[in-house]
Amino acid sequence: MNKRIIDILKLEAPAKIEVSGWIRSFRGNRFIALNDGSCMSSLQIVIDSNSFSKNIVDELNNGASINVKGALVDSLGSGQKVELQAATYDKLAGEVMHLNKDFKFSLKTNYFSFIDSLHPTPAIAGIPLDKSIKFISDIEPHERSFYSGYLGLVDSKSCELYVNLRCARISSKEFQAFVGGGITKQSQPIDEYNETQIKSQTILTAIKKR
Numbered sequence: 001m002n003k004r005i006i007d008i009l010k011l012e013a014p015a016k017i018e019v020s021g022w023i024r025s026f027r028g029n030r031f032i033a034l035n036d037g038s039c040m041s042s043l044q045i046v047i048d049s050n051s052f053s054k055n056i057v058d059e060l061n062n063g064a065s066i067n068v069k070g071a072l073v074d075s076l077g078s079g080q081k082v083e084l085q086a087a088t089y090d091k092l093a094g095e096v097m098h099l100n101k102d103f104k105f106s107l108k109t110n111y112f113s114f115i116d117s118l119h120p121t122p123a124i125a126g127i128p129l130d131k132s133i134k135f136i137s138d139i140e141p142h143e144r145s146f147y148s149g150y151l152g153l154v155d156s157k158s159c160e161l162y163v164n165l166r167c168a169r170i171s172s173k174e175f176q177a178f179v180g181g182g183i184t185k186q187s188q189p190i191d192e193y194n195e196t197q198i199k200s201q202t203i204l205t206a207i208k209k210r
Contacts (some may be wrong), residue, residue: 006039008072013082015072019043022065024198029057032086034068044075044083063201066090111159115150123182124148124163145169147178168203177203 002018011017021036021043032045045068049057060066068089075083107114125148126132146169152161169176179199181192 002067004038005034005036005041005043008043008084009039009041009080009082011072011082013072013074016070017072017084018067018069019084020065020067022198022202023060023062025062026060032060032066034066041080044077044080045070045086045089046083047086047089061201061205063198063205065202111154115159115161119150119163120148121163124165124180126183144178148180166199166203168207175207179203 002020005019005021008017008019019034019036021034024033024035024042026032029049030047032047033042034045035042047057066089068084068086070084070086070088072082072084075081077083120129120133122129125136146164147167149164150161151164152159154161165178165180167178169178177200179196181196181199183192
């Protein structure tokens, strides 16, 4: 079962671990900085590139989403107390990964009345909601279009909807990628900007291969 990086960093070695996330950096064909959005810190993944084919190693680029299984050991470096020695890893389909939590329940009210009470969520607008939406409208120079809206399937018995993040709009003349970042009082503008560049690669890498 996958663990979140925020929880893994609190564990004591040794332990068997499975984790998913996206690559923030890959150094020396050996050290991967993996992030899953659960905290600002990354988990260091150590791989033996000689144990994997060159084609697989070459695909471990910034922004790629991977699932890693291995042994949590004490880190020899000073950055964090533990690191994960990879036994196996897989790239996730399409190089796009969204963390989610599923809830199943029944409603007596109309689906869309319930959805409208939740949307937009703090993750794509902010708190307090009205003030945040006005602020976004005042400073954003572009139209979000379908980005941060919701889409999915609805019928008379069920409703399966998703917030539309890390998406793209493609026409005969251009390709537009949409990504975003959350801003808090601890945010550093350059770090947030760099994070959006990493997020955009999860879509751009898939497009480049087509």
